Amino acid sequence: MEQKITRQQQNHxxxxxxxxxxxxxxxxxxAISLLTVQVSTGQAFMTKxxxxxxxxxxxxxxxxxxxxxxxGAINLADSTIDFYIDLTTLKTGIGKRDKDMRxxxxxxxxxxxxxxxxxxxxxxxxSEQSQDVQVAGVFTLHGVSKDISITATLEMRGDELxxxxxxxxxLRDYNIKPPRLLIIKVDEVQELSISGRLTSVSN
Amino acid sequence: xxxxxxxxxxxxxxxxxxRANPGGPxxxxxxxxxxxxxxxxxxxxxxxxxxxxxxxxxIATDGIKDLFGLDDPANIxxxxxxxxxxxxxxxxxxxxxxxxxxxRFKANLLRQTRDGRIPLEVAIKGDMGIRxxxxxxxxxxxxxxxxxxxIGRKFSDVVSLQIVPMxxxxxxxxxxxxxxxxxxxxxxxxxxxxIGGRFVLSTRIAVLFEYIPVFGSRSDGxxxxxxxxxxxxxxxxxxxxxxxxxxWLTEQHAISRNxxxxxAGDFRFGFTVNRVFSxxxx
Numbered sequence: 001m002e003q004k005i006t007r008q009q010q011n012h013x014x015x016x017x018x019x020x021x022x023x024x025x026x027x028x029x030x031a032i033s034l035l036t037v038q039v040s041t042g043q044a045f046m047t048k049x050x051x052x053x054x055x056x057x058x059x060x061x062x063x064x065x066x067x068x069x070x071x072g073a074i075n076l077a078d079s080t081i082d083f084y085i086d087l088t089t090l091k092t093g094i095g096k097r098d099k100d101m102r103x104x105x106x107x108x109x110x111x112x113x114x115x116x117x118x119x120x121x122x123x124x125x126x127s128e129q130s131q132d133v134q135v136a137g138v139f140t141l142h143g144v145s146k147d148i149s150i151t152a153t154l155e156m157r158g159d160e161l162x163x164x165x166x167x168x169x170x171l172r173d174y175n176i177k178p179p180r181l182l183i184i185k186v187d188e189v190q191e192l193s194i195s196g197r198l199t200s201v202s203n
Numbered sequence: 204x205x206x207x208x209x210x211x212x213x214x215x216x217x218x219x220x221x222r223a224n225p226g227g228p229x230x231x232x233x234x235x236x237x238x239x240x241x242x243x244x245x246x247x248x249x250x251x252x253x254x255x256x257x258x259x260x261x262i263a264t265d266g267i268k269d270l271f272g273l274d275d276p277a278n279i280x281x282x283x284x285x286x287x288x289x290x291x292x293x294x295x296x297x298x299x300x301x302x303x304x305x306x307r308f309k310a311n312l313l314r315q316t317r318d319g320r321i322p323l324e325v326a327i328k329g330d331m332g333i334r335x336x337x338x339x340x341x342x343x344x345x346x347x348x349x350x351x352x353x354i355g356r357k358f359s360d361v362v363s364l365q366i367v368p369m370x371x372x373x374x375x376x377x378x379x380x381x382x383x384x385x386x387x388x389x390x391x392x393x394x395x396x397x398i399g400g401r402f403v404l405s406t407r408i409a410v411l412f413e414y415i416p417v418f419g420s421r422s423d424g425x426x427x428x429x430x431x432x433x434x435x436x437x438x439x440x441x442x443x444x445x446x447x448x449x450x451w452l453t454e455q456h457a458i459s460r461n462x463x464x465x466x467a468g469d470f471r472f473g474f475t476v477n478r479v480f481s482x483x484x485x
C-alpha cells in the first residue's frame with residue numbers, strides 16, 4: 001500500500017515537472033517570438049503613397065508621368081525590398097495621353113509594375129547619413145520579368161526610412177511597342193525614378 | 204515554432220498586389236466633350252485645355268453643282284474649354300453665324316464608378332450665347348441661353364449612351380412672312396431631349412449618333428436635329444467627321460432653328476477637331 005502511494009506521488013511529481021518544463025518552454029518560446037516580432041517590425045518599413053515618375057522623350061519634346069500611389073516595403077531584417085504601382089495611376093498631364101499609355105502598357109491585363117529583390121550591399125540603420133546601396137532583384141512590367149541591379153539611396157530620418165532610386169529601361173525588353181503620336185515615335189528608353197518616405201510597420 | 208514560422212513567412216512575403224482605386228470613375232464614357240452638336244458627359248480633365256474647331260457646310264444632297272455643300276457658306280465655331288477640376292470646366296467659343304459668342308460651363312455631379320457603385324454619369328451644362336452681328340438689337344435682345352442635364356452611362360468598352368433633357372431660351376425671336384404669305388413665328392422657349400450614343404469599333408475609331416426631338420411648342424417649320432459621326436482618335440486629337448441636319452453648332456440654336464430633315468436627305472457634311480493641351484505644371 002505504501003509502495004503504491006509512493007508511486008502515485010512520484011507520478012504526480014513527474015507530471016508536475018513535465019508541466020513546469022512545458023510551461024517554461026512555452027513562456028520562453030513566447031518571449032523569443034515577441035522579441036522576434038519586435039525586431040522584425042522595428043526593421044520593416046512601408047509606404048502606400050510613394051512617388052513614381054517616368055520620363056519619355058519624343059523629338060523636340062519630353063513629357064513626364066507621375067503617380068503618388070507607389071506601394072513599397074523594405075525589411076532591414078532580411079534585406080528584402082518590395083515595390084509595386086498600379087500603372088493606371090500614372091498621370092502625364094493630358095488625359096488622352098494617359099489613355100494612350102494605358103493602351104500601350106495593356107493595363108487591363110498587366111495592371112502593375114513591380115520590383116522584388118534584396119539589398120546586396122550593407123545599409124547601416126544606425127547612421128542618419130544618406131547611403132547608396134546596391135539592390136538586385138526582378139522587375140516585372142507588361143507581364144515580362146527581368147533581373148535588374150540598381151543603386152538606391154537610403155537614409156534614416158528619425159523613424160522614417162527615405163528611399164530613392166533611378167534607372168532606365170528599354171520598352172522593347174518588356175515587349176512594349178513604343179507608341180507613335182501621329183508620325184512621331186516615343187523613345188524606346190524610359191527614365192524611371194521612385195522616391196518614398198517609409199514608416200515603421202509597427203506604426 | 205509554428206508561430207515563428209508564420210511570423211517569419213509573413214515578413215518575407217510580398218505585399219499583396221491591389222488595384223489603387225477600384226471604385227474610381229470609369230475611363231472615357233465618351234472620347235470628346237461633345238457628341239456632335241450636344242455636349243457629352245465627358246469633361247475636360249483638370250488643367251487641360253480642349254481646343255475645338257467645328258465646321259459644317261451646306262446641304263450635301265444638292266449634288267455636284269455646289270460640291271455636296273462645300274461651296275455653300277459654312278458655319279465655323281472655334282472654342283476653348285478649360286478643366287478647372289476633373290469635374291468642372293468653363294469655356295467660350297465664337298461662331299461665324301450671328302457672330303455668336305457663347306460662354307459655357309459643365310459640371311459632373313456624379314461620376315460612374317468602375318465598381319458599379321454609381322451606375323451613371325450626371326452632369327449639368329449651361330451656355331449663354333450673345334450675337335454680335337450688325338443688327339438693330341439692343342444688348343438685352345441679343346442673348347440666348349441653354350440649360351441641360353446630361354445623364355450617361357458607359358455600358359461596356361463598346362457602348363455608351365446618354366440622354367440630355369435641355370431647355371433653351373432666346374430673348375428675342377422673329378415673326379416673318381413666308382414666300383406664300385404665311386406667318387412664320389419663332390418661339391422664345393424650347394424643350395428638347397437629346398439622345399446620343401457611341402459604338403467603339405476599335406481603340407481609335409468609334410461611331411456616334413445623336414437625335415434631339417423637341418417637345419411642346421416649337422418655332423414654325425423647324426425639325427428635330429439628327430446626326431451621325433465617325434470619331435478618330437490619335438493621341439491628343441479627336442477628329443469627328445459627321446453628317447447632320449442643322450447648320451448651327453450650339454444646342455440652343457440647333458433645337459430652335461433647324462428646318463431640315465435628316466431622313467429626307469437634308470444633311471450636311473462637317474467636322475470637328477478636338478485638340479487637348481496641358482496647361483498644368485506636371
